[in-house]
Amino acid sequence: YETAVDHLASWVVDGWRVRPKVVASTATIRQAHEQVHSVFVREVRVFPPQGLDVEDSFFARERKPSDRHPGRRYLGISALGTRHKTALIEVYVALLAAAQKMFEAYGPAADPWMTLVGYFSSLRELGAMRRSVDDSVTSRLRRIDRRGLPVRALTPWTIEELTSRKSAVDIPRILDRLEKPFQSAPSAPGRSDGPDEAPRPLDVLLATNMLSVGVDVGRLGLMCVAGQPKNTAEYIQATSRIGRRYPGLVCTVYNWARPRDLSHYEGFEQ
Numbered sequence: 001y002e003t004a005v006d007h008l009a010s011w012v013v014d015g016w017r018v019r020p021k022v023v024a025s026t027a028t029i030r031q032a033h034e035q036v037h038s039v040f041v042r043e044v045r046v047f048p049p050q051g052l053d054v055e056d057s058f059f060a061r062e063r064k065p066s067d068r069h070p071g072r073r074y075l076g077i078s079a080l081g082t083r084h085k086t087a088l089i090e091v092y093v094a095l096l097a098a099a100q101k102m103f104e105a106y107g108p109a110a111d112p113w114m115t116l117v118g119y120f121s122s123l124r125e126l127g128a129m130r131r132s133v134d135d136s137v138t139s140r141l142r143r144i145d146r147r148g149l150p151v152r153a154l155t156p157w158t159i160e161e162l163t164s165r166k167s168a169v170d171i172p173r174i175l176d177r178l179e180k181p182f183q184s185a186p187s188a189p190g191r192s193d194g195p196d197e198a199p200r201p202l203d204v205l206l207a208t209n210m211l212s213v214g215v216d217v218g219r220l221g222l223m224c225v226a227g228q229p230k231n232t233a234e235y236i237q238a239t240s241r242i243g244r245r246y247p248g249l250v251c252t253v254y255n256w257a258r259p260r261d262l263s264h265y266e267g268f269e270q
Contacts, residue, residue: 072243097149112221112246162207212237218245
């Protein structure tokens with residue numbers, strides 16, 4: 001259809017065929033010349049070119065955190081000799097319990113960190129973690145008081161996923177629940193929140209790269225990334241969903257058995 005639009009939008013002036021100028025914006029410019037030539041048989045100019053200053057490249061600008069522009073802190077975790085899944089479970093338990101402690105101390109002011117967003121590069125890893133959240137994470141949070149942190153109860157109805165496995169009807173409902181803040185303490189152990197009751201805010205959201213496009217929920221402030229995503233642009237897009245209105249914390253649990261993960265852990269700034 002691009003060829004048809006191009007033909008219909010062209011006209012002839014003094015024997016010369018004048019084609020329309022196409023101006024487009026995109027977040028991904030890799031192999032732009034080959035892509036445009038394959039689709040339009042045209043040349044392309046990328047504007048503006050990449051800047052010389054890493055702190056202001058036009059595409060991204062570094063700013064110091066302030067009340068107007070909240071910052072985002074990245075925390076890398078590499079548990080050498082420990083299975084990656086085990087490390088993820090421990091980090092999930094620690095983050096959820098610590099958020100509960102903040103909520104009990106400060107009330108709704110701690111809401112931005114009450115919903116934990118888990119990011120995964122594949123559905124297989126996400127599916128495995130979903131089972132762990134329903135089982136290991138939930139059971140450990142019930143006994144977390146032995147480690148000096150407050151007990152927090154998770155239910156199957158406060159754990160959701162944002163993936164291609166969800167239908168187009170379910171996705172808007174999940175996004176609406178993401179907007180719902182914690183106004184009171186989460187349910188005490190033993191209480192059952194069924195699907196027919198008024199939906200509670202989400203405790204855990206597990207997501208793939210579907211989160212990277214079109215999700216703009218200002219209250220989110222806590223994310224756990226499972227391993228280093230294969231594409232740096234994907235990593236930046238996904239983690240930028242956190243800390244938009246409030247300070248954000250992004251924990252990346254690296255797989256020490258993967259050389260690329262270990263390289264990012266040891267040289268994160270570079």
